[in-house]
Amino acid sequence: MNPLSRFFRKLSILFTRKRFHNELDEEMAFHRAQAQKELEAGGMTSDAARFEVSKQFGNTTRLKEQSHEVVGLHMETILQDLRFAIRQLRKDPGFALTSILILALGMGVSVAIFGFVDAALLEPLPYANSSRLVSVDENSAAFPRSNLSRADYEDWKRQNHSFSAFDVYTGMGYLLRAASGSEPVQAARVSDGFFTTLGVKPMLGRGFLPGEDVPGKPKIVMLAYGTWLKRYGARHDVVGQSVMLSGDAYTIVGVLPREFTFAPRGGVEFWTPLLDKNGCESRRSCHNLDGVARLRDGVTLQAALGDMQAIAARLAQLYPGSNQGQGASVLPLTEIIVGNVRPILLTLLAGTGLLLMIACVNVASLLLVRSESRRREIAVRGALGATPVRLARQFVTEGLLLAGVGCAMGLLVAAGLMSLLTSLVPKNLAGNVPFLDLVRLNSNTCWFAVAIASLAALLLATTPVMRLSFQDIRDGLGDGDRAAAGRFWRRFGANLVVVELAIAVVLLVGAGLLGQSFYRLLHVDNGFDTTHLATVQIMAPDSAYPNNARTIVLYREIQRRLLALPGVQAVGITSSLPVQCNCNTDWIRIVGKPFHGEHNEVNEREISPNFFGTLKARLVRGRFFTDDDVAAKPQVVVINETLAKEYFPGQDPIGQKLGNGALDATSIRQIVGVVADVREGGLDNEVWPSEYEALYQGSDTFFAVAIRTAQDEKASLPSIVSTLHSIDPNLGVYGEITMTDQIGSSQSALIHRFSTWLVGGFATIAFVLGVVGLYGIVAYSVSRRTREIGVRMALGAQRGTVYKMVMRQAGWLTTMGLGIGLVCAVGASMLMRKLLFGVQAWDVPTLAGVAILLGTASLAASFFPARRAASVSPTDALRAE
């Protein structure tokens, strides 16, 4: 029988203890009766026989105990140990509270962060058989993952052998006709099988049927659960009703279930089939779709990728103009959804691991101090007959008790922290972080808590036991025998402090580097003045603004009316605001330069004449647009410095012409100006070449307005929105935010802010624990050596020598801790360099700063015990013992 089943049998006996004893009683009574009968049969009187039998048997209770010991779990002694342990802790509430608090904090933080890791990285996506779902996209030199064009999608879908289903989705904005006017709503257009592929069934009505996504089919829509709740009062008769989206009537066919989320399209309210091809979708070179597919059984990701790459290569040969250099990308869907949070979550988890380690080490060293001062107690118990095992068990019990209580409290801390942290994620981003709902105490997190509590218990239990076994218990009886006493402990405890300090260094360096990254990220050169800048997005109904002339009137009216607002200094319009993304790109070709069909990918923006003026962007050469750059005039373009450097090295770009790959006449534009780089992409993206076209030479009903104000830009947002509504109540006005807020809440800023604050928090705790730990060690060692110091001073040692002696020990420990810590810190920072921005893992100022901070704090922490040691009066010290 293996030890495990033996243990379970013991356990089962424990729960049927009464029955066990009764059966044993009965068995032995039977034995006795039989023995007595035997003796009587041999001629003994019954009294004599009974006496003989009891003599033979001896103490029945003792007998029973012997049997019980075989099967027992030593429950009684465990309880006894436990009671004693609790009494010990109650006797020293300061120690108990400190240890439990430290442990609860360490475990709570670890479990909370693990909750996020579990929800994001371990739990499967909320779709049927989600491990077989992949994200399918094109890729090119500029984009490792770029959208699919509709024509390519249709070919890929037809030709592939890897997917049992292959669908696409794309973001969409509609103007929803509501009682209060037009309201812009987020929507998505999807291919017919999108929901079936994900395995999502509508909770009401039906999903899209095969063939319902082709151009010309009836306009139908599915509602998100939230939309149904908020806009339709959760009425069950919505199916069949019609809803006006951007002037078209759509019939509601179904409602999606509450638990359905699709992170790549977070806040979508209305889901419609693809239907008619928009301008972009009728061109093979225009990419606006994202693919999601289900792998056929037995097909690997690699095989699917190969399949798609082969198709892409064939298409590139067939359509070199649009498809040259366009490859394929097949990634697990999880990668798309949680790939960007993985490094930060793992970094944080590692941080909490270190913190937990410090916490445990700290409590372990507290336990050591106590075990040292309990030497006499142990010695007495040993002398009274307690076996070493029994004594060791006492410490194990205490360790387990501490870890257990700490773990229980830690779970409370974890629950609190999880809800606190999830509530810190801004609402507008929560839809893109679908796993937030899953962050809670579940079986996974609880198991994790139990696992780390067990590890902690192991450490807490073994530390004092190890110490115990290294020393002869009898030594403890000799009172005041101190000279050699703490030697092992000093050495071992000192090692623990070195570990603590090293961990503190790692966390402090990590926090320092992340903090610097965050600072540099927020202060990265954006190429314009981000302060006092309000922004707002506008969606104008196509029906009311069908042509250039009408839209340009709207543009001019918006600028005129907003400029008239008090405090507004300048107003500009752009097709999309800066510091968003390197997206909405165009492929350009320089007139008169060799061209081989390569894709010269650049950002493409349409801006009003005063847009750069409003941003306070700097003109490098030539001119910006004027009110005169209208459709009737020659087409003009302003390029950024990066484009100028890349495509016109050492040349003057002014007067040069660029167009699309085919150099269609309508696409040719003359360069009239060069602007100093304005950051279009995210804070941590590199600056791309960008071209800016004159807004009045094109027209779009979907645009953004930037307003420079003299005073607080936030305060002017409401009046801006109301002014826009007064221009045309049917304008969709949304996303009003100040530029600084927009930058601060951008994904890269958020990720950096979160990691900085969290790791900073961990580092602070680690710092305090490390310094307190060092103080404890030095103070303890001084108190142990009071007599020795007294003797030294009685023999003529100067106070300075005593100082030196104590400080030397502290200095040695600190140096060791710092040294080891700095080496580990560089290693750890290398591992998290994905999260660093503008700073190297071996950033010397950070390393030096941490070393100085921790070194100073450590020396201060050891100075006080040193002073106490130096102020010892020799006579008192000698009398003390």
Place this chain on the structure above:
Amino acid sequence: MVKKPDLLPGTLDMLILKTLTRAPLHGYGIALSIKRLSDDVLTVEEGSLYPALQRLLLQGWVKAEWKMTETNRRARFYTMTPAGRKQLGLEVSQFELVIEAIGRILSDAQEA
């Protein structure tokens, strides 16, 4: 009065298992059986018999069930399990090895 020799340490489990090879027995029966088969040389103390039985139960070498005796009293009968049979074989062969070795040493000592 001559003191009866003690059981060799470690042999009790083996003896119990051996007595159970023929038929299931209760504790008293086991003690009696050992006593009789050894012609009263070996006696099993009750104080060691019952803990030993619990040990064997725990190892899974014997099974126990309550049955009626011929005299119609309830008693716990122990039966050997296949694992017990294997264990017995193991212990007997080891024991024989040891006895043989001791025998060799003793005979050598006599010759010297």
